[in-house]
């Protein structure tokens with residue numbers, strides 16, 4: 175129990191994807207706003223909140239283990255996040271947890287917290303910075319623009335866990351973005367389940383930002399964010415036709431020439447089984463158009479290998495697509511039968527050893543493509559953002575590299591730089607994923 179007059183302390187364990195990270199940030203911000211202290215150790219905390227992930231089986235296991243550890247070390251645990259939406263799973267494994275909520279549930283978490291650890295009498299709300307509490311480094315931040323998803327991809331249980339699309343008011347999103355920039359953030363990473371659908375649920379309602387009307391729509395939001403003078407990177411962009419509208423913004427330098435657009439497969443039958451848009455010809459045509467408008471655009475996509483019923487021929491069609499599309503960054507996963515996913519009912523599941531073999535072939539092909547693309551950058555000058563500095567030099571990212579998932583740029587003579595610096599470098603070497611560079615005085619040559 176908390177001794178009288180001492181400030182209650184909450185431990186926090188944050189697991190899962192960037193969307194879960196943003197949920198954690200919202201809860202941490204509320205905790206600090208109400209005067210709770212955040213504790214870095216189980217023993218020092220009066221209670222622990224575990225924000226879980228429930229996307230694939232290994233994530234479920236990791237989350238259950240984290241809850242078990244928090245219970246063993248502290249004893250008083252509130253569970254939130256995607257695994258929390260499967261309340262039974264958590265309670266069956268760990269009946270002693272104090273409360274279980276689903277994802278994106280700051281209010282419910284705070285309610286449970288108030289019940290088990292009353293809030294301090296005199297909250298110092300002015301101690302919370304306007305940009306809130308962030309788990310990311312100071313120079314970049316995720317901005318979640320919506321929650322939930324209106325699609326029903328058969329391999330995915332996110333709509334069941336997080337519900338249909340709910341877009342945040344555009345003025346509120348812009349205010350958050352502005353606060354982050356004012357606090358020193360140099361790169362805004364726009365995330366959601368489905369960024370291109372932003373505003374569909376509110377019929378693209380017109381909101382206000384700085385006294386001027388602004389539509390709740392991806393292109394309008396991207397343009398407004400682009401005026402804040404920092405890097406703006408779009409993630410999880412579903413391949414709708416309206417994606418074409420943001421490419422000119424990239425060519426104009428308003429937002430980064432980078433598109434994270436999950437295609438998942440290239441074969442029409444498999445895409446239909448996945449309930450995804452099904453025309454790889456159309457996709458290739460659009461990629462050609464995008465590159466015509468913005469030649470330096472970096473395209474990142476994800477694919478599922480060994481989806482139920484995928485034949486060798488259909489898999490080869492995917493390889494052929496990758497050869498033609500020449501995507502810069504590719505993430506690939508073998509199909510994993512997440513509990514509750516509709517695709518689990520499909521016939522002809524691909525044996526795990528065949529899935530693994532296909533994944534390896536796909537990654538080998540993509541590694542060749544990636545290495546060729548990076549080799550083309552040798553001798554070029556480009557702008558990078560510094561992530562880390564030590565005595566051996568600096569580690570940075572170019573416009574083509576999102577944090578955590580893409581490559582890095584190692585700057586050999588960058589030991590005098592500071593984290594968050596924008597500098598121009600000349601590329602001296604490359605491998606499959608990363609680049610090596612030297613500082614340069616020349617202006618960069620991005621599109």
Ligand code: SF4
Pocket residue numbers: 323324325326327330331332333367368412
């Ligand atoms: S668009 Fe993404 S979040 Fe929505 S159902 Fe499909 S995979 Fe899941």
